[in-house]
Amino acid sequence: MTIHLKIWRQKDRNTPGKLVDYTMDDVNPDMSFLEMLDWLNERLMNEGKEPIEFDHDCREGICGSCNLVLNGMAHGPHEATAVCQLHMRKYKDGDTIVVEPWRAKAFPMIKDLVVDRSAFDRIMTAGGYISINTGAPADANALPINKYDADLAFDYAACIGCGACVAACPNSSASLFTGAKISQLAHLPQGNPERKRRVVNMVDKMAEEGFGDCSNFAECEAVCPAEISITAIAEMRREYFNALSEIE
Amino acid sequence: MTAKNNGILESKIPEGSLQDKWDNHINNLRLVNPANKRKFTILVVGTGLAGASAAASLAELGYNVKAFTILDSPRRSHSIAAQGGINAAKNYPNDGDTIWRLFHDTIKGGDYRSREANVYRLAQVSNNIIDQCVAQGVPFAREYGGLLDNRSFGGAQVSRTFYARGQTGQQLLLGAYSAMMRQVSAGKIEIYPRREMLDLVKVDDKARGIVIRNLITGEIERYAGDAVLLCTGGYGNAYYLSTMAKNSNATAVWRCYKRGAQFGNPSFTQIHPTCIPVSGKYQSKLTLMSESLRNDGRVWVPKKKGDNRPPNEIPEEERDYYLERRYPSFGNLAPRDVSSRSAKYVCDEGRGVGKTGLAVYMDFQDAIERLGVDAIKAKYGNLFAMYEKITGENPYNVPMRIFPAVHFTMGGLWVDYNLSSTIPGLYVLGEANFADHGGNRLGASALMQGLADGYFVIPNTLSDYLAENLHAEKVSTDHEAFDKAEKETMDRINKLLNVDGKKTVLDFHRELGELMWDHVGMSRNKKDLEMVIRKITELREEFWKDVNIPGENNTLNKYLEYALRVADYMELGELMARDALDREESCGGHFREEHQTEDGEAVRDDENFSNVSCWEYKGDDKKPVKHVEDLNFEFVTPTQRSYK
Numbered sequence: 078m079t080i081h082l083k084i085w086r087q088k089d090r091n092t093p094g095k096l097v098d099y100t101m102d103d104v105n106p107d108m109s110f111l112e113m114l115d116w117l118n119e120r121l122m123n124e125g126k127e128p129i130e131f132d133h134d135c136r137e138g139i140c141g142s143c144n145l146v147l148n149g150m151a152h153g154p155h156e157a158t159a160v161c162q163l164h165m166r167k168y169k170d171g172d173t174i175v176v177e178p179w180r181a182k183a184f185p186m187i188k189d190l191v192v193d194r195s196a197f198d199r200i201m202t203a204g205g206y207i208s209i210n211t212g213a214p215a216d217a218n219a220l221p222i223n224k225y226d227a228d229l230a231f232d233y234a235a236c237i238g239c240g241a242c243v244a245a246c247p248n249s250s251a252s253l254f255t256g257a258k259i260s261q262l263a264h265l266p267q268g269n270p271e272r273k274r275r276v277v278n279m280v281d282k283m284a285e286e287g288f289g290d291c292s293n294f295a296e297c298e299a300v301c302p303a304e305i306s307i308t309a310i311a312e313m314r315r316e317y318f319n320a321l322s323e324i325e
Numbered sequence: 326m327t328a329k330n331n332g333i334l335e336s337k338i339p340e341g342s343l344q345d346k347w348d349n350h351i352n353n354l355r356l357v358n359p360a361n362k363r364k365f366t367i368l369v370v371g372t373g374l375a376g377a378s379a380a381a382s383l384a385e386l387g388y389n390v391k392a393f394t395i396l397d398s399p400r401r402s403h404s405i406a407a408q409g410g411i412n413a414a415k416n417y418p419n420d421g422d423t424i425w426r427l428f429h430d431t432i433k434g435g436d437y438r439s440r441e442a443n444v445y446r447l448a449q450v451s452n453n454i455i456d457q458c459v460a461q462g463v464p465f466a467r468e469y470g471g472l473l474d475n476r477s478f479g480g481a482q483v484s485r486t487f488y489a490r491g492q493t494g495q496q497l498l499l500g501a502y503s504a505m506m507r508q509v510s511a512g513k514i515e516i517y518p519r520r521e522m523l524d525l526v527k528v529d530d531k532a533r534g535i536v537i538r539n540l541i542t543g544e545i546e547r548y549a550g551d552a553v554l555l556c557t558g559g560y561g562n563a564y565y566l567s568t569m570a571k572n573s574n575a576t577a578v579w580r581c582y583k584r585g586a587q588f589g590n591p592s593f594t595q596i597h598p599t600c601i602p603v604s605g606k607y608q609s610k611l612t613l614m615s616e617s618l619r620n621d622g623r624v625w626v627p628k629k630k631g632d633n634r635p636p637n638e639i640p641e642e643e644r645d646y647y648l649e650r651r652y653p654s655f656g657n658l659a660p661r662d663v664s665s666r667s668a669k670y671v672c673d674e675g676r677g678v679g680k681t682g683l684a685v686y687m688d689f690q691d692a693i694e695r696l697g698v699d700a701i702k703a704k705y706g707n708l709f710a711m712y713e714k715i716t717g718e719n720p721y722n723v724p725m726r727i728f729p730a731v732h733f734t735m736g737g738l739w740v741d742y743n744l745s746s747t748i749p750g751l752y753v754l755g756e757a758n759f760a761d762h763g764g765n766r767l768g769a770s771a772l773m774q775g776l777a778d779g780y781f782v783i784p785n786t787l788s789d790y791l792a793e794n795l796h797a798e799k800v801s802t803d804h805e806a807f808d809k810a811e812k813e814t815m816d817r818i819n820k821l822l823n824v825d826g827k828k829t830v831l832d833f834h835r836e837l838g839e840l841m842w843d844h845v846g847m848s849r850n851k852k853d854l855e856m857v858i859r860k861i862t863e864l865r866e867e868f869w870k871d872v873n874i875p876g877e878n879n880t881l882n883k884y885l886e887y888a889l890r891v892a893d894y895m896e897l898g899e900l901m902a903r904d905a906l907d908r909e910e911s912c913g914g915h916f917r918e919e920h921q922t923e924d925g926e927a928v929r930d931d932e933n934f935s936n937v938s939c940w941e942y943k944g945d946d947k948k949p950v951k952h953v954e955d956l957n958f959e960f961v962t963p964t965q966r967s968y969k
Contacts, residue, residue, distance in 0.1 A: 089880065107604040107717070115831075116607050122829050122875050122884065130881050132397065134570040136610045139495055140401040158714065166717050187541060188881045195518060198398050202510045206503035207462045211382040211780045213453065214460035218417060221471025231464040231489060234496060238400055267462045 078170040080104045080113070084129055085177045090186045096175065106166035110153065111136060111143065113165055131190040138162040138302060141237035144244070145190060146177040151241035151300040159239060159302040179240050181249035183287040194240050196286040197254060203282035204275035205258045207267050226264045233261035235303040242297035242305075248289030253297040255283050256313035257305045263316055273320035280317050334587070334939055334954045337741040338442040343428075343960045347446045350742070351785050355792035362387035365791055368535055368550040370522045370577055372399030372505070374498055374772060375755025376556030378779025381504035384513035386784060391548055392505065393517045393537060395572050395886075400502045403558060403570040404775060407494025408615050409478060410486035411772040413451035418475050422483040424448045429961060430481050431770060434660075435735070435763025436913035436929065437963035438590070438937070440956060442742060443761050450781040451773050455487055457780055461500040465489050478616070478768040486769045491615065491707055497772055501779070520546070521886060522577040523817075524810040525553065525584045525751065532750035533800040536810045538818075540886060543878040545811050547802035551791060552750045554783065555581060556775075559734035559756040561594065563894040563901065564846070565838020567731035568600060568613045574890040575897050578738055578757055586746040587939040587952065589739035589759030591897070592905035595766055595914050596847050598664035600730035601715050602684040606835075611730040612715060614687075615708055616768055619657045621701065622687035622725065624648050624664075630675040636686055636724050647671055651924075655968040662765055662847075662914045662927075663968055665729035669847045670925075672728075679726045688724035729847060733771060735762045735914065736904075739939045739954070743786035744778060747941075750790065754778035759937065764913020818878055821888055826871030830888045833868050837861065837891070837898055845902050850918040854906040858899055865895045900940055900949060907951060910934045931963055 080101045087094025104113055111133050118128035134142040138159040145160045147153035152160045155167055168174070176190065184192040222230075234257075242253035259276050262268030268275070284290070291310050298307045339350040357365070365388050369380045372394040380392045396402065414427040427448040432439055459465065459473070465487050466474040475484040489496040508514040519540040526534035526549075534549040560575035561567035582588050599614045625646045627639055647667055649656045659667070668685050671677065678684050693701050698721060702709070709720050716726070737759040744752045744760075755775040762770060800806075840860055844853040868891070876882045911920040911927035912934070920928045937954040 105605055105607060108607050109609070109715075112607045112609050115609055118884075119829055119831055122873060125875075127876050128884055130883060134396060134401055134572050135403060135406045136571060137406050137612055139406050139492065140396075140403070140570065142396065142401050155714075162711075162714055164715065164717065191881060194397055198400070198506065198509075198516065198518075201400075201503065202506045204510075206507040207460065208507060209457075209460045209504075210385045211378070211457060211504070211784065214456045217415070217455045217459040217465075218472045220459070222467060223471050224467050224469050227464055227467040227471075230462075231496075234464050234489075234499065235492065237495075238398065261464070262462055265462050265464070267460060 078104045078106060078165070078168070080165070080168060081171070081173040082117070083173065083175045084190070086129065086189055087186055089188055094186070104165050106164070108165045109136070109161060110145070110147070110163045110165065111161050129190065130188045133161060136161040139237060141239035144179045144192065144239055144241070146179065146244055148175050151179070151244040152302055157302060157304050159237070179244035181243045181288070183249065183251070184240060184243065196288070197238055197240065197251070199286060200251065200255055200279055200282050201258065204271070204278040207262065208271060220266060222266060230261045230264040233257045233264070233305060233309055236305050237303050239302065241300045241302060243288065245296040245300040246289065247294055247296065248292060250291045250297075251283050251286070251288040252291040252310045252313065253301065253305055253307065255279050256309035259316055260309045260312040263312060272316065273323060276313065276316040276320050280313065334739065334747070334952055335741060336440065336954060337743060338440065339742065343441060343445045346442050347449055354785055354789040357788045357792050357795065359387050361795060363389070365389065366391065366550040367552050367554060367787070368548055369393070369554045369556060370535065371402065371556035371558060371757070372502070373402035373404035373556060373558055373755065374501055374775030375757070375779045376402070376554070377498065377501035377505045378776050379554055379556060379754055379783050380514055381501060381508055382780050382784045383787070384508035384511070387513070390508070390514045391517060391550065392514055393520045393522060395519065395521045395540065397518050399505060399516060399518070400499060402498060403573050404498045404772070405495045406570065407772055408491045408613070409617065410476065410488035410493045410769040411454065411497065412478070412485050412769045413455045413487060413773070414448055414485060415452055415455060417473060418484045420483045422485050426483065427451060427485065431761070431767055432763065432961060433966070434765055434767040436765055436966065437763065437931070437935065437958065438593070438912055438956065439761050439763035441958060441960055446782070447761050447774060447777050450777045453781055454773065454776045458497055458500050461504060463489065463496045463500040465496070481767070494772060497776065501776070522557070523580060523814045523889070525581045525748070526806050526810045527584055527748065528800050528804060528806050530749065532748050534802065534807060536807070536814050538814070541881050543880060543882065545814060547807045547811065549800050549802050549804075549807070551794065552752060552787060554752045554754060555738065555757050556754045556779070557757045559737070560894070560897060561731040561734050563837070563898050564731040564841045565834050566603065566608060566611050566842070568597065568611050571610060574893070576890050576893045579893040579897055581738060581746065581748065581751060583942050584748065585942065586748045586751055587739040587941050588736070588900060589937050589939050590736040590904065591901045591940065592845065592908060592915055593735035593764055593913065594731060595661065595733040595735060596665045596729045597732035598661055598668060598729050599687065599727045601712065602679060602726050602728035603681060612711070613730070613732065614712060614725065614727060616661070618687060618705060618708060621692035621704070622657065622689050623691060624657050624685055624687050626671045626676040626678060626685050628676070632676070636678070636688070645671070645676070652968045659968050660765070662916070666847050666916060668729055684726040684728045686724035687727045689720060690724070693721065733766055735759070735764065735766055739937065743789065744782055745786070745790065752783060752787065754783060764915055818885070818889070820869070821872070821885070821892070822874055822878060824869060824872050824874065826873050828871050829873055830884055830891050833864065833872060834891045834894070836864055837895055840864070841898050841901070845898070845905055848916050848918055849905045851906060854902050857902045858906070861895055861899045861902065868892065868895060903949065904938055904940065907938060908934060926967070929965065935963070
């Protein structure tokens with residue numbers, strides 16, 4: 078099938094970028110979207126042109142590396158799917174697809190479709206952990222956790238850290254990402270001792286990194302490949318208010 | 326101070342009973358006092374399970390750690406993709422599991438090509454790993470009573486696998502990552518993302534630093550330290566297509582090999598029987614379908630060659646359920662290596678299915694009739710959905726098409742009981758070392774090994790080396806050894822950029838992958854291996870004459886990174902073939918056609934090959950030299966595996 082692509086090309090942060098047109102005449106419906114880009118890159122290299130840079134790694138939808146906005150949708154049209162798991166059979170012969178990177182102040186441009194998401198690591202550094210050293214903790218079954226909370230904690234822990242929530246949010250908020258970690262640890266007894274400090278530090282860090290606040294658009298939930306629910310954000314806010322009332 | 330173990334294979338297995346060896350060893354290892362720990366800098370390369378757990382644990386002890394990853398965040402390392410679970414001998418289900426049993430299953434599963442003492446230690450610390458991960462907030466599956474749930478896995482008769490839905494690797498990695506970020510916050514770890522190690526720097530024969538390429542700017546950076554920990558994973562991408570991530574590569578390991586670290590059992594590769602088959606030339610990687618599917622899926626191909634009717638139109642009597650036929654007692658649950666080889670044989674006979682003829686059916690129709698659609702959905706729903714996403718076919722209605730794919734490499738840099746390579750100060754952890762899985766790895770053991778090495782082994786063993794080197798002079802990055810390593814690295818990069826040929830890196834990688842897969846894959850023979858060694862040499866010469874690298878060195882340039890890796894795969898591929906040629910027996914994932922029974926089963930040769938083959942680099946134009954570490958079995962008796 079034939080696919081028309083308009084792909085964002087940008088040399089570096091200081092050079093303005095633009096959409097460049099490419100037409101692929103030999104797209105196989107069984108190709109993944111990223112395989113189509115590989116295919117295009119091979120063609121470009123054979124023509125002596127510079128290939129398109131994009132982030133990718135596991136191509137199984139779990140590492141969170143890939144980050145493309147297709148026709149305005151983070152990760153493309155297939156719900157609950159990272160773009161690496163999107164296959165071309167989802168498109169029709171002759172379709173045009175606009176391909177852009179995540180756009181957010183807190184995710185500075187590196188090149189073409191590659192952006193810098195290290196702000197996420199810094200939010201995690203602010204408190205996304207339980208303070209336990211390697212050693213000999215109590216036996217794993219010494220602390221029973223009810224299945225409901227354990228399952229809920231897992232739902233939040235499933236976040237792959239891709240940043241689609243930020244890309245989709247009109248405010249470029251990282252609330253779904255941050256809320257998912259806070260909610261995971263809030264549902265586990267292990268997370269209790271540092272609960273208040275954690276939420277305040279992580280939320281403050283998020284703002285400091287240049288992410289916006291949440292105004293309940295819920296675009297994040299709609300594009301999340303790990304299907305994280307926006308209840309994570311509600312839980313984060315409740316945690317934050319509770320923490321502030323006690324810390325101050 | 327002289328290098329004690331350089332080039333000499335001394336396994337350093339401690340004295341005593343199997344149960345006491347590790348404890349005795351810890352008692353005898355030297356310690357570094359807390360005030361002195363601050364004086365040491367440890368360079369950790371790779372941030373998967375092994376690297377992240379090691380970095381966190383060492384930083385907690387007070388060492389300064391610099392951690393390097395080729396990815397944009399340590400949380401994306403490929404450990405994250407492991408699905409099934411992690412083994413531990415907790416015996417929570419009260420089904421008779423013990424540390425001994427886990428040890429015995431693992432060493433037998435590895436076809437008796439690993440060290441007893443290492444594997445026993447692995448089983449011993451397995452329980453601590455579960456405790457550690459739970460304390461970190463890893464959300465393992467639980468029962469309604471609030472206690473941890475277990476399931477069973479291949480190669481074992483007990484339920485000892487802990488799991489977090491189908492994302493166990495992800496949850497364990499995020500646990501280790503969070504421990505690491507806590508130490509970043511404490512100022513004990515510095516993370517260097519998008520950095521690739523391109524060389525090891527040795528001073529007085531000891532590992533004292535690394536040369537790194539900054540993948541964003543192309544700049545070469547130098548880092549000096551008191552020890553280097555390689556935690557860079559396996560080298561399955563030498564086959565081009567594998568279940569490894571696209572960026573997983575062998576370059577750091579290979580560069581250390583070329584600096585004198587010996588390579589153990591390079592030919593030992595695990596080929597997993599149930600992956601989604603290749604659909605065309607554009608295929609970039611392969612996706613695993615969990616082994617658990619074989620509990621209910623029946624594997625078959627048509628009896629007739631070239632039978633291209635749709636599967637549902639092929640009547641029962643014209644189907645060959647070849648695993649059930651050949652291995653009546655294990656049937657569809659025959660071990661990974663045996664199942665993979667059988668699939669290859671039926672496809673070689675021309676009975677493969679699908680567009681390419683390189684696939685077999687895994688059929689759930691009988692299970693659906695027996696248990697109902699809902700029961701199958703509850704068990705495998707997410708896997709069926711993933712299959713449908715990738716292939717566009719609904720496995721509830723038509724059988725899945727599956728084919729084997731490269732999944733794990735048991736070989737790796739040789740290490741002693743302390744995880745030290747043959748270069749003092751260079752330690753190798755996780756899949757990057759050759760250690761604990763012998764000729765074949767059991768399911769749910771890779772996560773266990775990565776975390777055992779990082780959380781529990783290295784914090785003990787590294788202190789012994791550092792204590793010995795407490796008064797060694799610090800090396801600065803101005804040292805001439807850094808100048809030399811940086812220059813050699815730059816020369817290599819410039820040479821590549823200046824080739825200005827016509828073929829893409831992908832062309833070369835595909836060609837190499839085809840040679841490796843066809844002749845150094847599931848089934849190997851002398852004639853083909855000799856041919857492959859010749860062909861790879863030719864391909865390598867062509868690569869350096871005709872490869873086309875786009876763009877420049879001073880910007881993000883993934884095809885340049887890729888070219889450097891492919892150049893190393895070509896050298897490694899040759900070593901893999903050489904090792905496969907040398908090992909005149911069939912064991913685990915290594916099957917030599919010359920060494921089989923009349924009905925095609927593997928024949929191991931314990932008299933001549935109960936050993937680890939270790940290869941020493943002697944120069945680009947010289948053949949590597951083989952050394953041997955004999956494996957002595959004091960506590961178990963090797964037996965021939967049979968699944969008939």
